[in-house]
Amino acid sequence: MLHSSVLEAVSKASKDYEGYGLSLMEMSHRSKPVKDMVSETESLARELLNVPDNYHILFLQGGASLQFAMVPINLLDMTMTADYTDTGSWSAKAIKEARLYGNVNIVCSSKDSVYNHIPKQLNQSDDAVYLHITSNNTIYGTQWHEFPKLINDGYLVADMSSDIFSRSIDISQFGLIYAGAQKNIGPAGVTMVIVRDEILDKVSREIPTMMKYRTHIDKGSMFNTPPVISIFAVNRTLFWLKSVGGIDFIEKKNKLKAKKLYDEIDNNELFSSPINVEDRSMMNIPFVFTQKGKDESSFLSFCKDRGLETLKGHRSVGGFRASIYNAMPDEGVDALIQAMKEYDPN
Ligand code: PMP
Numbered sequence: 001m002l003h004s005s006v007l008e009a010v011s012k013a014s015k016d017y018e019g020y021g022l023s024l025m026e027m028s029h030r031s032k033p034v035k036d037m038v039s040e041t042e043s044l045a046r047e048l049l050n051v052p053d054n055y056h057i058l059f060l061q062g063g064a065s066l067q068f069a070m071v072p073i074n075l076l077d078m079t080m081t082a083d084y085t086d087t088g089s090w091s092a093k094a095i096k097e098a099r100l101y102g103n104v105n106i107v108c109s110s111k112d113s114v115y116n117h118i119p120k121q122l123n124q125s126d127d128a129v130y131l132h133i134t135s136n137n138t139i140y141g142t143q144w145h146e147f148p149k150l151i152n153d154g155y156l157v158a159d160m161s162s163d164i165f166s167r168s169i170d171i172s173q174f175g176l177i178y179a180g181a182q183k184n185i186g187p188a189g190v191t192m193v194i195v196r197d198e199i200l201d202k203v204s205r206e207i208p209t210m211m212k213y214r215t216h217i218d219k220g221s222m223f224n225t226p227p228v229i230s231i232f233a234v235n236r237t238l239f240w241l242k243s244v245g246g247i248d249f250i251e252k253k254n255k256l257k258a259k260k261l262y263d264e265i266d267n268n269e270l271f272s273s274p275i276n277v278e279d280r281s282m283m284n285i286p287f288v289f290t291q292k293g294k295d296e297s298s299f300l301s302f303c304k305d306r307g308l309e310t311l312k313g314h315r316s317v318g319g320f321r322a323s324i325y326n327a328m329p330d331e332g333v334d335a336l337i338q339a340m341k342e343y344d345p346n
Contacts, residue, residue: 001327002186006236013232024232029225038221041231044238048246051171051194058193058213059221059231064090064161064180067191068097071157071176074213076102076129077203083107083128083154087144088115088137089316090159098132101205107131114317115140117276128154130175130199136163136283138183139314141273141321143281147173155199163283164192165241166326167251175199181230183283184325185237189230241326250326257324257333258282264337271340274319288319294345296320303339311336 017024020033027034042057051057060066071094076082080102084095086109098104105128108119115137124131131150135158136143143163147156155175164179171177176195182188195213209215215223241250262280265273265287272290273280289296296312296319303311313319322336 001325001332002233002237003240003327005240006186006233006327009236010229010233014229025229027228029222029228034228035222037235038226038228038231041235041238042221044235044242045192045194048165048238048242049169049171049194054197055171056193056195056197056213056217058195058216059226059234060191060193060216061189061227063188063191064159064178065093067159067178067193068094069100070211070213071132071178072098072101073205073207073211074203075157075176075199077205078102080129080203081105081125081127083122083124083131085109085119085122085131085133085148086111087118087134087142088140090138090161091132091134094132094134094159110142114274115142116274118142118144118279122148124148124151126152128152129202130154130157132157132159134159136160136166136281138162138284138323139316139321141275141281141284141286142279143283145279155196162325163281165238165247165250166254166283168247181234183323184327186234187230189227190234192234237327253330254282254324254326257328257330258285261285261322261324261333261337264340268340270343270345271320274317283325284321284323286313286317286319286321288313289345298345299343302343303336306335306339308332308336308339 013024015023017027045057082098082102083105086092086106095104105125107122107124110117110119131148131154133144156173157176158174160177161180162183165184178193181190200213265271270290271287273287300312311320311322313321324333
């Protein structure tokens with residue numbers, strides 16, 4: 001979900017951006033109003049996440065999926081090793097790309113238990129350049145509640161696509177964070193990257209211009225035409241987040257929202273959670289029928305009739321999944337809980 005104020009602002013800007021007499025989609029990205037909007041978006045992100053000065057914030061295209069490759073292309077040489085955690089399908093995709101550009105050491109995997117937990121034992125390399133984690137596993141509904149401690153001189157790299165801006169984090173623990181916008185901060189089309197300056201320029205390979213972080217840093221995310229309307233939606237989302245009380249406020253709210261839904265799953269005999277209690281995600285909450293073989297489509301249509309959409313579990317795991325990102329109001333969670341209480345499968 002995006003907050004209604006964001007949808008309204010985007011809809012208005014699509015017709016006439018701030019009285020300029022043309023749509024934001026028709027304006028040059030080199031025009032002052034657009035440049036100002038992009039730099040304001042960066043400032044909002046910097047302020048909300050407390051991003052230190054030696055980190056750059058970039059707005060790129062290609063989704064988090066392109067970052068799976070951009071990260072190792074920019075940070076890993078064929079002679080170097082990177083540590084990767086395997087905690088879900090997105091981690092596995094990141095691993096596949098990294099293997100093309102250097103040595104990859106898988107420090108842990110929960111694949112054999114259908115990714116239902118975050119492993120606690122990590123076999124880190126002595127010389128890894130970085131340790132990659134997927135901070136929240138969107139499909140399986142697990143989340144790193146405590147980030148791993150490194151045993152070497154490396155740094156953490158995180159795919160935060162599905163939990164960025166949902167909780168407070170200490171950015172200085174990370175060398176690089178990337179996130180496709182389309183969960184907590186806007187529509188698809190823009191990917192946020194937060195990168196510490198000094199980790200760059202350490203690999204010897206030639207990097208295609210568009211794939212090089214330095215290109216986008218030097219040009220303030222304006223090397224080529226940026227996805228202006230998507231960035232504007234991010235701008236309005238971050239503005240909304242700031243106006244309601246920022247990360248501290250939303251983190252508390254997210255915890256309460258998730259807790260009441262997990263309480264219902266745990267107390268309602270019809271449903272159960274396949275996920276290890278201590279690793280449960282605050283953003284994506286999968287649940288299944290306790291009794292196998294029950295008709296899932298009937299519960300989904302029962303929910304749909306009440307205006308509850310997008311509850312089908314990911315195709316790779318089945319069951320149900322409630323994604324309760326920042327903009328999901330309490331009422332949305334309450335309505336689902338009510339539906340779970342009232343559903344009678346017989
Ligand atoms: N990483 C995670 C954790 C995701 O949830 C997703 C998308 N669901 C991706 C990566 C892929 O993102 P994109 O579609 O922006 O490439």
